[in-house]
Amino acid sequence: MFKPITIKDIAQALDLSPSTVSRALSDSYEINEETKKRVIEYAEQHSYRRNPMASSLRHGRSYSIGVIVCEVANSFFSQAIDGIESVAYGKGYHVIISQSHDAYEREVVNIQHLANRAVDGLLISMSAETKDFSHIITLHEQGLPIVFFDRIIDVFDTHTVTSDNKKGAQKATQSLIDRGFKKIAHLANAPHLSITAERLEGFESALRANNIPLNESLIRYCHHGGRIQREVEEAVRYFLDLDERPDAIFVASDRLSMGCLSAYNKLAPKAEHPAIAGFSNSDVLDLLQPGFTCIRQPAIEMGRVAMEMLIQLIESRYPVYEFENTVLETELISR
Amino acid sequence: MFKPITIKDIAQALDLSPSTVSRALSDSYEINEETKKRVIEYAEQHSYRRNPMASSLRHGRSYSIGVIVCEVANSFFSQAIDGIESVAYGKGYHVIISQSHDAYEREVVNIQHLANRAVDGLLISMSAETKDFSHIITLHEQGLPIVFFDRIIDVFDTHTVTSDNKKGAQKATQSLIDRGFKKIAHLANAPHLSITAERLEGFESALRANNIPLNESLIRYCHHGGRIQREVEEAVRYFLDLDERPDAIFVASDRLSMGCLSAYNKLAPKAEHPAIAGFSNSDVLDLLQPGFTCIRQPAIEMGRVAMEMLIQLIESRYPVYEFENTVLETELISR
DNA sequence: ATGAAAGCGCTAACAA
DNA sequence: TTGTTAGCGCTTTCAT
Numbered sequence: 001m002f003k004p005i006t007i008k009d010i011a012q013a014l015d016l017s018p019s020t021v022s023r024a025l026s027d028s029y030e031i032n033e034e035t036k037k038r039v040i041e042y043a044e045q046h047s048y049r050r051n052p053m054a055s056s057l058r059h060g061r062s063y064s065i066g067v068i069v070c071e072v073a074n075s076f077f078s079q080a081i082d083g084i085e086s087v088a089y090g091k092g093y094h095v096i097i098s099q100s101h102d103a104y105e106r107e108v109v110n111i112q113h114l115a116n117r118a119v120d121g122l123l124i125s126m127s128a129e130t131k132d133f134s135h136i137i138t139l140h141e142q143g144l145p146i147v148f149f150d151r152i153i154d155v156f157d158t159h160t161v162t163s164d165n166k167k168g169a170q171k172a173t174q175s176l177i178d179r180g181f182k183k184i185a186h187l188a189n190a191p192h193l194s195i196t197a198e199r200l201e202g203f204e205s206a207l208r209a210n211n212i213p214l215n216e217s218l219i220r221y222c223h224h225g226g227r228i229q230r231e232v233e234e235a236v237r238y239f240l241d242l243d244e245r246p247d248a249i250f251v252a253s254d255r256l257s258m259g260c261l262s263a264y265n266k267l268a269p270k271a272e273h274p275a276i277a278g279f280s281n282s283d284v285l286d287l288l289q290p291g292f293t294c295i296r297q298p299a300i301e302m303g304r305v306a307m308e309m310l311i312q313l314i315e316s317r318y319p320v321y322e323f324e325n326t327v328l329e330t331e332l333i334s335r
Numbered sequence: 336m337f338k339p340i341t342i343k344d345i346a347q348a349l350d351l352s353p354s355t356v357s358r359a360l361s362d363s364y365e366i367n368e369e370t371k372k373r374v375i376e377y378a379e380q381h382s383y384r385r386n387p388m389a390s391s392l393r394h395g396r397s398y399s400i401g402v403i404v405c406e407v408a409n410s411f412f413s414q415a416i417d418g419i420e421s422v423a424y425g426k427g428y429h430v431i432i433s434q435s436h437d438a439y440e441r442e443v444v445n446i447q448h449l450a451n452r453a454v455d456g457l458l459i460s461m462s463a464e465t466k467d468f469s470h471i472i473t474l475h476e477q478g479l480p481i482v483f484f485d486r487i488i489d490v491f492d493t494h495t496v497t498s499d500n501k502k503g504a505q506k507a508t509q510s511l512i513d514r515g516f517k518k519i520a521h522l523a524n525a526p527h528l529s530i531t532a533e534r535l536e537g538f539e540s541a542l543r544a545n546n547i548p549l550n551e552s553l554i555r556y557c558h559h560g561g562r563i564q565r566e567v568e569e570a571v572r573y574f575l576d577l578d579e580r581p582d583a584i585f586v587a588s589d590r591l592s593m594g595c596l597s598a599y600n601k602l603a604p605k606a607e608h609p610a611i612a613g614f615s616n617s618d619v620l621d622l623l624q625p626g627f628t629c630i631r632q633p634a635i636e637m638g639r640v641a642m643e644m645l646i647q648l649i650e651s652r653y654p655v656y657e658f659e660n661t662v663l664e665t666e667l668i669s670r
Numbered sequence: 671a672t673g674a675a676a677g678c679g680c681t682a683a684c685a686a
Numbered sequence: 687t688t689g690t691t692a693g694c695g696c697t698t699t700c701a702t
Contacts, residue, residue, distance in 0.1 A: 054679035073413030
């Protein structure tokens with residue numbers, strides 16, 4: 001139906017051998033300038049395009065990498081993707097994005113799918129629901145380069161990039177304490193996520209530093225990361241039903257913050273809403289009244305670093321045994 | 336470094352020929368049930384994975400399609416992508432997403448890049464800045480199947496999916512009129528986008544239907560689609576500087592709405608903000624005070640339809656000359 | 671029901 | 687500097 005021009009065609013037309021044409025097009029040094037010019041000119045005129053499948057097959061490399069995140073409609077992840085793409089494109093890699101929607105099954109299916117498409121490596125941020133990691137371990141054992149970012153796991157050694165979640169959580173909590181709040185709740189993400197534990201740690205350590213006793217009953221987890229609004233509403237209703245309602249909440253993620261706000265809007269009059277601070281990379285936040293203080297992660301940078309790490313793994317000629325676990329600083333934005 | 340198992344390996348191990356193994360794995364009918372079972376079992380045990388590059392090379396198809404949108408961190412487009420993926424995965428296609436960020440150069444580069452990776456077809460929503468379409472026309476002339484959605488162009492015949500932008504704009508404008516506003520401004524997207532013209536038309540027709548004279552000076556365009564916040568601020572400042580300030584604004588897009596709100600927050604006290612209604616698929620909107628009425632597009636459906644159309648073009652055995660231009664209904668959400 | 675062989679398009683080792 | 691050849695892994699005639 002549609003037959004693109006090949007190296008062979010060019011060779012025939014210019015009375016050369018395919019290899020010469022190939023050399024000309026890949027800018028080899030062992031070629032006559034004159035010939036090279038002729039080939040390139042002809043190729044351009046006939047809008048020749050190298051067949052990436054043939055080329056990949058030959059090289060044993062697809063020059064594409066897979067990214068799996070919970071969702072792209074999330075400021076943090078979309079910024080991370082921008083970072084990933086900027087590095088990837090510069091190095092000639094293509095990026096295939098896949099969304100788990102924080103659901104275990106979709107993560108498994110999508111990672112399978114990506115692996116089947118022969119990506120050269122994987123950039124993974126874990127789904128909130130995932131507790132079983134065998135689908136990832138298998139791929140790692142088969143030698144597929146994998147780098148984790150943001151939501152990492154520790155089931156095998158590899159490069160990772162995260163932000164300093166503990167310190168970020170500390171800063172956010174401290175900002176609430178500084179504003180005079182004492183009964184501070186924590187709306188947490190799924191319990192088995194790395195970021196959940198780290199942020200909880202920071203939350204607790206801020207309370208401790210200010211001699212505020214930790215009240216376990218003020219911590220609520222969202223096992224689906226807020227994917228199901230009902231679970232957020234249940235947490236909010238729980239807070240509202242407490243004899244001693246929290247006067248402030250440290251929220252673990254952007255998604256949860258939105259869910260939390262809208263749950264409060266639904267369930268209680270404005271006057272009864274607690275103050276909120278939390279992790280978020282969204283820039284619609286300053287449209288909200290009252291504005292809410294947030295911890296911003298260096299998402300683009302994280303994407304860049306992760307991609308560079310992955311490329312290093314992919315292009316390394318020898319097995320890599322030394323791994324880096326980069327931790328980036330967060331930024332407090334007061335509102 | 337990492338050598339995956341091939342059909343040949345399986346053939347050797349089971350003392351069969353590669354072709355038999357291939358047949359077994361592709362579930363051919365001309366094969367012994369017994370043999371098939373043996374092969375499949377062995378393949379599973381050794382986690383054989385078909386090399387997609389070889390397979391693609393052989394078939395002349397990559398089974399992947401490219402999508403280009405302005406940005407994924409946009410509710411409308413991320414929903415559209417969900418729709419696209421749901422259909423694509425079901426049919427065994429892979430989706431490669433690319434962002435133009437509404438910039439002409441990035442659109443050109445990314446489309447080039449996608450085409451070079453041998454996608455079987457392209458799903459395009461135009462960037463706000465693009466006025467020259469030759470990069471797309473060239474690909475079309477080379478026979479690459481292309482379907483446009485949402486922001487379409489009319490430079491050659493192909494399938495398209497859009498929503499009924501005119502009627503949507505009418506409904507939004509009418510809702511403002513119904514609330515008693517008379518001096519209604521329109522914050523429009525880039526002038527050369529299809530959606531811009533259609534939404535303007537709806538805006539004007541609503542005014543006409545209510546005998547409100549059209550005031551050209553109440554229409555402002557954002558040539559970069561709001562990519563540059565400054566241009567939105569300039570428009571808002573313009574509205575604020577008018578002798579007769581608008582009491583309401585119909586905003587053409589989600590992105591512009593956000594930019595518009597934040598510009599007003601920055602430039603004028605809350606009491607002076609006009610009412611706002613506009614196109615948006617975001618669900619953080621109901622967190623805003625005052626809530627703003629919006630027109631919601633059937634984004635997921637649009638993605639689905641577009642992908643189905645593209646698959647039809649790709650898989651058609653004969654050149655397609657009959658094209659569909661599907662228009663979907665929008666929904667008014669009052670707040 | 672199975673095998674042998676050719677070829678998708680490209681490239682790299684080797685030969686000239 | 688250029689050409690010849692072989693092969694990446696898979697599929698599909700054609701022959702058996």
